[in-house]
Every structure is written in C-alpha cells, then in structure tokens.
Amino acid sequence: MRIDAHQHFWQYDPGRHSWITNKMHVLKKDFLPLDLKFILEKNEFDGCIAVQADQSDQETKFLVQQAKQHPFIKGVIGWVDLRAVNIDEQLHQYKDESLIKGFRHVVEGEEDPDFLIRDHFLKGVEFLSKYGYTYDLLIRPRHYAAALRCVQSNPNQIFILDHIAKPPIKSREFEEWALFIEELAVFSNVSCKVSGLATEADWSSWRLDDFSQYLGHVFDTFGKDRIMFGSDWPVCLLAASYEESVAIVASKLDAFTKVEKEAFWGMNAFKIYNL
Known part of the structure; x- marks a missing residue:
C-alpha cells in the first residue's frame, strides 16, 4: 500500500490563508479531494493523510468531513489549541472520530523560539499522549533546541518531523541542520516525513x-523504519509538480531493498499513524 503521508486541502479564503503571499499565487484557489484523487491514482498511491493548513477547529472538522466523503483519505492531522485550559475536554470530543490520527500547530510561524516548551503547550502534548494522538513537528531552525527538549520531556508521545525540518537547501547550508537531525533521531519515538523538499530549494532552478x-x-540517522514519503501537495506546486516531488525522492532509493521501499512509500505511515 502506497500512502502520501502529507498533503493539504482547502477552500481558498484570503483571510484564513493569509500565509499564501502574492509570490505563491498558484495556491490562491481551491484544492479539494477530487483535484488530488486522479493524481494519486496516476502515481499509484492508494491513499493519503490530510494535514491542517489553517489553525482553527473548523479546519479539523472540514478535513474530517472530506475524509468521510472520500475514502482514499485515510487519516487527518488536525489542529487544536494545545495551550487551552480545557484541552482535555477538547480532545475528548474527538475520541470517537477515528479518522483523526493526530494534531499539528504551525510552530514555524511562531517567533518565540521556546514555543514548544512553554508550560501550557507541554501540558497539551501530555494530553495528546493520553488520547493516543500523534504530533507533527513543523519547525524552523530557531525552534531546534526547544524541539529537542519537548521530545525529551514526552517519551511516550509519537512525534513526526515534517519536511525533514526544512533545511536551507537553496543556500546549501548543512551543518546546523544535520546536527539537529542527528540529535532528534536519537529519540525512538520520533519519525520523519521526507516531504516539502523542492520548496526549500531554488523554486525555478x-x-x-x-x-x-x-x-x-x-536515511542514515532515522533508518528505514522511521521515514515516510509526503508530497506536500499542493504547496509543492510552488516549485515542483506532483510527479517531480516523487522523482526527487525516488532517485535516491537505489540502495533500498524492495521491503524497505514498500515501508518508505506507505507501510511506515500506515503503522506510525495507525491508519
């Protein structure tokens, strides 16, 4: 089974999607399940995981609704305010919604380098563990230190690193990112999405x-059983087609066995997200 472990749907709204700048004009329209279904089938994917792009309860409900209407959406990574005083109550309301596999906060948009280790946020992560939800880490270099401390403080929580931590591929910087990846991979409760690569490179060249x-x-640090493919569609379209996003990764898998490739393209996501 091949699973695209990271993509998005939205009905474009300039207010809610203010992160889409004029430079990203290709994204200023609706992207819905029927827009992706043919692309997945063409690229021999059996399903996908829909990830939040807007930080609202409505976003989570919207993605769940889409998943119920389109069975190829195998799971949802929603949003909930992990800092909320009533976080236990909020998560409890989703306990019977089996399509929700985890949650994410757009930490990369937070200027506070210690956002992930503020008391209220850490308390929210503890409740994710209580309910068996995953947490997707979307971060920038300023959050590296806090991310390590957050993971260390929550050994029972399943974390998934989005977009291999967004390394500065365009400028070819490597060392700071590489050291962080080494330190993060030490924690066995962390997996890594190989996704969002082209958008961190030079979009046009x-x-x-x-x-x-x-x-x-x-591949060397996380090993073959804690990595998974994600297209980051439609955001990938800023720099690469869906097929190119697949090819970027496929071209580097020559050393993988058949079983390891099957794990990377789907079975790891199936297992880690409990699809």
Whole structure:
C-alpha cells in the first residue's frame, strides 16, 4: 500500500490563508479531494493523510468531513489549541472520530523560539499522549533546541518531523541542520516525513543533486523504519509538480531493498499513524 503521508486541502479564503503571499499565487484557489484523487491514482498511491493548513477547529472538522466523503483519505492531522485550559475536554470530543490520527500547530510561524516548551503547550502534548494522538513537528531552525527538549520531556508521545525540518537547501547550508537531525533521531519515538523538499530549494532552478546530502543524512540517522514519503501537495506546486516531488525522492532509493521501499512509500505511515 502506497500512502502520501502529507498533503493539504482547502477552500481558498484570503483571510484564513493569509500565509499564501502574492509570490505563491498558484495556491490562491481551491484544492479539494477530487483535484488530488486522479493524481494519486496516476502515481499509484492508494491513499493519503490530510494535514491542517489553517489553525482553527473548523479546519479539523472540514478535513474530517472530506475524509468521510472520500475514502482514499485515510487519516487527518488536525489542529487544536494545545495551550487551552480545557484541552482535555477538547480532545475528548474527538475520541470517537477515528479518522483523526493526530494534531499539528504551525510552530514555524511562531517567533518565540521556546514555543514548544512553554508550560501550557507541554501540558497539551501530555494530553495528546493520553488520547493516543500523534504530533507533527513543523519547525524552523530557531525552534531546534526547544524541539529537542519537548521530545525529551514526552517519551511516550509519537512525534513526526515534517519536511525533514526544512533545511536551507537553496543556500546549501548543512551543518546546523544535520546536527539537529542527528540529535532528534536519537529519540525512538520520533519519525520523519521526507516531504516539502523542492520548496526549500531554488523554486525555478533546482536539480536532483541539490537534495542528495540532505536525504542521505535523514536515511542514515532515522533508518528505514522511521521515514515516510509526503508530497506536500499542493504547496509543492510552488516549485515542483506532483510527479517531480516523487522523482526527487525516488532517485535516491537505489540502495533500498524492495521491503524497505514498500515501508518508505506507505507501510511506515500506515503503522506510525495507525491508519
């Protein structure tokens, strides 16, 4: 089974999707399940995981509704305010909604480098563990130190690192990111999505070789059973087609066995997200 472990749906609204700048004009329209279904089938994917792009309870409900209407959406990573005083009550309301596999906060948009280790947020992560939900880490370099402390403080929580922590591929910086990946991979409760690569490179002139050292490092540190593919569609369209997003990664899997490739393209996501 092949699973795209990271993509988004939205009905475009300039207010709610203010992160989509004029430079990203290709994203300023609706992207819905029927827009993706044919693309998945063409690329021999059996399903996908829909990930939040808007920080609201309505977003979570919208994605669940889409998943109920389109069975190829195998799971939802929603949003909930983990800092809320009533976080236990909020998560409890979702306990019978089996399509929700976990939650995410757009931490990369938070200027506070210690956002992940503020008391209220850490308390929210503890409740995720109580209910068996995963947590997707979406971060920038300023959050590296706090991310390590957050993971260390929650050994029973399943974490998934989004977009291999968004390394600065365009500028070819490597060392700071590589050290963080090494330190994070030590924690066995953390897995890594190999996703969002082209958008961290030069959008108009990237080459396959640009990604080699980053992918090699992720494969070496996380191993073959804690990595999974994600297209980051439609955000990937800023720099690459769906097919190109697949090809960027596929070109680096020559050393993988057949079983390891099957795990990477779907079975790891199936297991880690309990699809």
